[in-house]
Amino acid sequence: MSAIVEMERISKAYEVARTPGxxxxxxxxxxxxxxTNFTLAVRQxxxxxxxxxxxxxxxxxxxxLAGIRDPSDGRIAVCGKAPADAVRVGLSSVIFQQPILFEWLTAEDNVLLPLRLRDPRWWWWPPRRARYQETVRQLLRTVELEQFARYYPDKLSGGMQQRVAIARALTLNPQVLLLDEPFGALDEITRDRMNLELLRLYDERELTILFVTHSIEEAVFLSDRVVVMSRGASARTGSSIVREVRVDLPRPRRLALKEDPAFFQKVREGRAALREAQVAD
Ligand SMILES: Nc1ncnc2c1ncn2[C@@H]1O[C@H](COP(=O)(O)OP(=O)(O)OP(=O)(O)O)[C@@H](O)[C@H]1O
Ligand SMILES: [Mg+2]
Known part of the structure; x- marks a missing residue:
């Protein structure tokens, strides 16, 4: 099957502080x-x-991948489109480290926002809003926040806010989810719960997921494949990718997996690759 996310020899250089003239x-x-020279194909x-x-x-x-930055070199496609177009039409969706919610909108209005922005009569919103009521209710139920629909973000905990952000990312029914350390700020128990919820959504909605994390345990628990990056190109591979660790552990994954020797073995492999990534610095 062909890849749904494709990055071919991608390089990105940032222009940094000018030396004084x-x-x-x-x-x-x-x-x-x-x-540098980042090549990755993710299948559906x-x-x-x-x-x-x-x-x-x-x-x-x-x-x-979210079209927020442009590559300096290489080819990149998400669902066969330019990344920004894939986000615009709702095929892919991003979740950031901090839940970026609009403080002046309730949880349900935050979740409805992607639909509101695309509604042809967005300027006539109050009567239009009713037609989306069932959609938003289902989305909030998906992240177990149905009871909190009318809450404003500052009255929700960090984990709940991130769940609102996840519900909003699902509003347009995307095929690809891009997540940047979404649970990094949460305590371990909440993080475990969120990981399980994410796996449930992944399963139910047949999503394709790219997930950035600092935690090798989290990476092994969630994924089919862990891509290990180094700071700067690795001398061995000539690329920012030092190694890929295939995680062929069975699904569905439960927390008990974290006690399994096969899990430890994968975590060990990931750690060794991370050490190699540090050496490449
Ligand atoms: N807009 C920018 N302009 C210049 N340099 C940037 C810009 N954005 C990021 N960088 C630099 O690019 C490098 C990589 O940043 P990036 O945020 O992608 O790292 P990261 O792996 O996500 O780090 P962390 O694990 O701390 O989140 C850093 O050296 C950073 O200073
Ligand atoms: Mg980062």
């Missing part, structure tokens, strides 16, 4: 190569995690 003239720009229904040391370019990779 002489006599008021503009100084030279300096480019920082963040992502696959769950891929990206890990690597802080500052290695994980968020940059995700932003490239």
């Amino acid at each position: 002489l006599l008021g003239r503009r100084g030279a720009d300096r480019a920082l190569d963040v992502v 229904g696959e769950f891929v995690c990206v890990i690597g040391p802080s500052g290695c370019g994980k968020t940059t990779v995700l932003f490239l």
Whole structure:
């Protein structure tokens, strides 16, 4: 089956602080190569995690896939489209580290926002809103927040806010979910619960997921494949990708899996790859 997410020899350099020019003239720009020769093909229904040391370019990779940044070089496609187009038409959707919610909108209005923005009569919203009521109720039920539909974000806990953000990301029924350390700020128990909820959604909605995390345990628990990145290109591979660890553990995954020797073995493999990534620094 052909890939739903394709990155072919992607490089991304950021222009960073100019050196001061002489006599008021503009100084030279300096480019920082963040992502180098990054090739990744994700097939439909696959769950891929990206890990690597802080500052290695994980968020940059995700932003490239979400069309928030443009690559300096290489080819990239999501659902056969330019990444920004895939997001615009609702085929892919992003969830950030901090739940970015609109404080002046209730949980349900935050979830409805993608539909409101696309409604041909958005300016006549109050009467139009009613037609989406069932959709929003179902979405909030999906993340177990039906009771909190009328709450404003500042009255919800961090985990609940992130669940609202997840519900909103599902509003347009995307095929691809892109998540950047979405549960990084949560305590371990809540994180475990959110991981299980995400796996349930992944299963029910037959999603394809790209998930950035710092935690090798989380990566192994969730994914079919862990992509390990280094800061700067690895001398061995000539790319930002140091290694890929295939996680052929059975699904559905339950928390008991974390006690299984096969799980430990994969975590060990991931750790070794991470050490190699640090050496490549
Ligand atoms: N807009 C930008 N302009 C210049 N440099 C940037 C920009 N965005 C990111 N960088 C640099 O690119 C590098 C990679 O940043 P990125 O946020 O992708 O890393 P990361 O792997 O997500 O890190 P973390 O694990 O800390 O979230 C860093 O050195 C950062 O300073
Ligand atoms: Mg990041």
